[in-house]
Amino acid sequence: MQGKAPLDSTDIRILRCLRKNARISNKDLARQVGLAPSSCLERVRRLRLARVLTGYHADVDPNVLGIGLQAMVAVRLSRHVRSDVDAFEAHLARLPEVVTLFHVAGANDYLVHVAVRDSSHLRDLALTAFTERPEVDHIETQLIFHHQRNHELPVYLDLDDDE
């Protein structure tokens, strides 16, 4: 008896299918992974409860929402004390313009992917949300020409298929 059950190849197939299309019906999912619908449904429920599956999200065309420009803002903080780090992250997490916040080790402290209306919106955001913050020492903005996500699952596991 183990605390966290290891994944087998069927679990991985389920995760791959739901990653490709999160709105696949349970019947189709069951057929694709070679299970009965009831067994498949129970697997998916287990994977959600175990927090292996952490969420399902629709992708929306940014242009349709009025997002005309995206950028990566590299941020260097003045001091690296816990209170500054926490305050800065909490602040950014509440901005609608922030798509993803990367906390990194290197020349910069953060890489912040932002989505804005246009260049004047970006300028306002750079001032208001970054430069004028007391924790921030320096920022550098790079425009994003385009970006593409990879929706395949990288799996670096030895699977437990026989127990």
Place this chain on the structure above:
Amino acid sequence: MQGKAPLDSTDIRILRCLRKNARISNKDLARQVGLAPSSCLERVRRLRLARVLTGYHADVDPNVLGIGLQAMVAVRLSRHVRSDVDAFEAHLARLPEVVTLFHVAGANDYLVHVAVRDSSHLRDLALTAFTERPEVDHIETQLIFHHQRNHELPVYLDLDDDE
């Protein structure tokens, strides 16, 4: 009659709900946006056909898949001719380790978010997939301590609710 129908506030509510939870049932979605199930279903179908909704993807805990390390690799190309750019992007798009590829304007040409098993995997990837490529002039790798996505929808539109 217009080529592409503008979105109204109900469409936006649908997009927000599906972004928060792509596996919500049509009945619940209809209730949350204040439509009959049949009308709601037709809206969602329209939004998919119009490529406003571009996909639905499950999120999976990286640790469970054996991903022990993530990094952002900044890449500068030697020459910026179309053939090199296309070859490099096509190459990266086929790597399972690549999570997102950002093509940017600035000091670097690309920011590549990668997910690997461990530091030796990252070292191999840096050599094989980047440094040894003829198009690549220079790379700089930053470890990602953690990153958080924002699943709210930024909407910068004047909505068309009365026609």
Place this chain on the structure above:
DNA sequence: CATGAAATGTTTCAAAA
């Protein structure tokens, strides 16, 4: 993990406002 049965939800369609 599979089967089968029962309750609930989904999907499509025609008709009407």
Place this chain on the structure above:
DNA sequence: TTTTGAAACATTTCATG
């Protein structure tokens, strides 16, 4: 465009093998 209602199909839960 949206709603309603009806019919066909799918989902979900549960008891049983």
